[in-house]
Ligand SMILES: C[S@@+](CC[C@H](N)C(=O)[O-])C[C@H]1O[C@@H](n2cnc3c(N)ncnc32)[C@H](O)[C@@H]1O
């Protein structure tokens with residue numbers, strides 16, 4: 001599961017959605033892998049406004065990855081592609097969680113990730 | 128006609144096999160009317176491109192529909208920075224679809240495939256993030272499966288390398304059984320749609336069959352509030368003046 005996917009996910013429990021601490025989900029015991037792909041420049045430029053940068057910094061810190069700068073790069077920094085672009089591509093699309101869990105910061109619920117697929121199904125009574 | 132993505136690796140004993148409903152979605156999403164609508168909605172022609180659109184298919188099954196969208200993003204949206212994400216309640220479908228979409232996206236310049244997550248509807252997605260939602264639901268008016276078995280049937284039996292016959296029947300039931308009027312799963316999805324679609328450009332494509340009472344569904348969407356539109360934009364299986372299947376598009380029009 002790609003790190004960028006975490007930018008769009010939250011706790012599946014209804015009552016958590018209104019709580020700011022349900023996003024982002026926190027990776028734990030994560031086994032990472034790198035799955036290489038080519039850089040798509042239009043994507044890198046146009047994803048910037050959608051990135052929750054502060055949360056992304058938190059996730060990379062929790063995963064023990066190199067610290068991200070305080071502010072997101074600007075489209076002009078991405079070049080054709082620059083090192084900044086390559087690093088961003090590596091982080092968002094190539095770095096993947098193979099095994100581990102994602103934990104909600106609000107309710108503590110743990111969602112398992114197995115073979116790269118996260119399981120957000122809840123036992124009947126939590127829905 | 129654009130090619131249909133390959134699903135030859137998928138085991139149709141426990142994952143929904145592409146059928147008339149799936150193909151109606153492919154044809155409708157790539158029709159001249161819809162591509163024109165989507166190009167306009169997602170600023171294909173603009174010099175100042177808007178942010179990358181997020182396409183989510185709920186209930187991906189084999190992945191054939193989302194793979195088609197991912198492989199033809201340039202034709203459908205007029206841009207190749209589109210993100211695709213799938214969900215399914217069936218974990219075997221998640222694995223299968225992931226492979227289908229991965230194989231269909233020939234290069235990084237085609238579009239960006241994120242992941243498939245094992246989830247109930249879109250309940251694991253952040254509110255107001257989905258720009259295009261696609262759902263071909265379990266729509267047959269027949270009793271819902273007994274979900275109490277889901278946990279054990281959603282995985283290979285302990286120590287085994289294959290599923291049981293009962294397990295496979297359950298997993299296929301999930302794909303078609305829609306409860307009363309075939310609408311029990313779809314009604315839960317409809318409830319989520321106003322919260323899950325992005326404010327400025329969200330749009331949803333929902334497949335319905337005649338027994339789902341499509342006219343009533345469209346009225347319900349129009350009653351969500353100002354600007355909400357719902358229109359039938361594709362049909363198939365015309366029999367004695369009746370369309371067996373149709374696709375309803377729903378979106379909010381800003382003045
Ligand atoms: C009619 S099949 C469509 C499959 C595929 N999208 C296609 O068009 O060929 C319905 C799919 O929805 C999935 N499904 C059923 N209930 C669901 C739910 N509550 N949440 C997510 N997926 C669900 C089923 O497992 C199945 O894969």
Ligand SMILES: [Zn+2]
Nearest residue numbers: 011016104107
């Ligand atoms: Zn939670």
